[in-house]
Amino acid sequence: MGKVRGNKAYNVLMVFFSATGNTKKIADRIQQKIESMDVTVTKYDITSYEDRNRTLALDEYDAVFFGFPIYSLRAPRVCREWLKRQEGNDKPCSVFFTYGGFGKEPAHYYIKKLLTERRFTLVSTAEFLGAHTFNYSGWQAAEGRPNQSDFEMAEDYAVQTLQRFKDGDIKAVCDFEKVKYTSEQLDQAEQFRFHVIKQLPTRDDKACTMCMLCETLCPTNAMNALKGEADAEACIACFRCIANCPDSVLHTNDIAAAWENKLNMHQTTKEAIDQMKSQIFL
Ligand SMILES: Cc1cc2nc3c(=O)[nH]c(=O)nc-3n(C[C@H](O)[C@H](O)[C@H](O)COP(=O)(O)O)c2cc1C
Structure with a gap:
């Protein structure tokens, strides 16, 4: 049973994909922070194949956080395909990424485009450093991340985003500069x-x-x-x-x-x- 504000709990859904755990660590920290602020958080992990094929009742929630790693400069293809099957109905949402210290800009630009097409209202985005997946095979990028300063930033992001979610007059996230790569180039x-x-x-x-x-x-x-x-x-x-x-x-x-x-x-x-x-x- 979630905490109740007035006579109605504010319900947030946290959807995330996390293959090696970085995105989940940030999701956990955001959850802890907003649960301490009278909010009910329901986590929904779409990393597994079966969970991406279940139907999600978005209507039951007041707002949604999406958490994705950056794969080849964008949210992973499997997550974008999953998002293309969701209906936002003007629901406020926010997206946070984790990434290994290399390319990242297209991720923000293209996720805003996709969520707008699906009729979500994107109020904020964030990017957090996370040890690069390929470190398992010999790279050394962003080792030890996310660290304490990333977690503090995650708490700050949680507070600012929740404020935007709850604002009567919902403000959309900033415009991201159009990136130099087309979707086709990114596919390559x-x-x-x-x-x-x-x-x-x-x-x-x-x-x-x-x-x-x-x-x-x-x-x-x-x-x-x-x-x-x-x-x-x-x-x-x-x-x-x-x-x-x-x-x-x-x-x-x-x-x-x-x-x-x-x-x-x-x-x-x-x-x-x-x-x-x-x-x-x-
Ligand atoms: C296939 C693949 C592509 C990736 N592409 C990028 C990239 O374009 N830029 C970057 O900085 N990190 C990239 N990464 C690193 C991940 O974004 C990073 O390690 C992330 O935190 C992993 O999240 P997870 O632990 O939740 O799975 C890539 C990782 C994989 C597996």
Whole structure:
């Protein structure tokens, strides 16, 4: 039973996708903060395939937070496809992203476009640093993030967004500068991950207890636990199987050698990424 304000609880839905846990950590912190402010929060995790195929009764909630990692400069394709099936009916919402310290701008621009098309009223967005998924295979981007300063920013974002949700005259988020990449160019960029992760999650010859978790958790039903490999067509390289394997027997190719190239390509350094700050957009 949620806390009651007047005679009606303010109900917020928190929808999130989190393959390796960063986005969930931020979602948990936002939840804690707004629950301390007389708000009922219902979490809805759409990382699993089955949960993305359930119908969601959005009407039951006053406002929605969406939390996504950034994959190839945008919200993951599976999340965008899920969003395209939702009807906003002018409901206020906000989106927070976690990302590994590289490209991110298109994510805000394109999520605003998509949510507006689905008739949601987007009141704010935010981006939080999160250890890069590819660190599991040898990169070193945003290690240890989200950290205390990211969590403090998440609390600030929660308070400011809740205020906007509850304002009688709901204010939309700022306009994001039109990005230089078209959706088609970004679709092509999405293939870049397979230039780096050439060998998709595969079991090595260490002892596997056959718990089947990799197969159960796979967001796209790509993993075959018996074969010990992911289907190349379906795998989105989210690393959920690798991050959750209790026996640590799954891996991709080692991409440590591609780390310097990645930094050079983005004209940045590991230290510069470590210094990056999470941000709120109102
Ligand atoms: C397929 C894929 C693509 C990614 N693309 C980007 C990107 O374009 N920019 C970036 O900074 N981080 C990128 N990342 C890193 C994630 O956004 C980051 O690690 C995020 O916090 C993961 O969230 P999670 O732990 O909730 O799954 C990518 C990760 C994956 C798996």
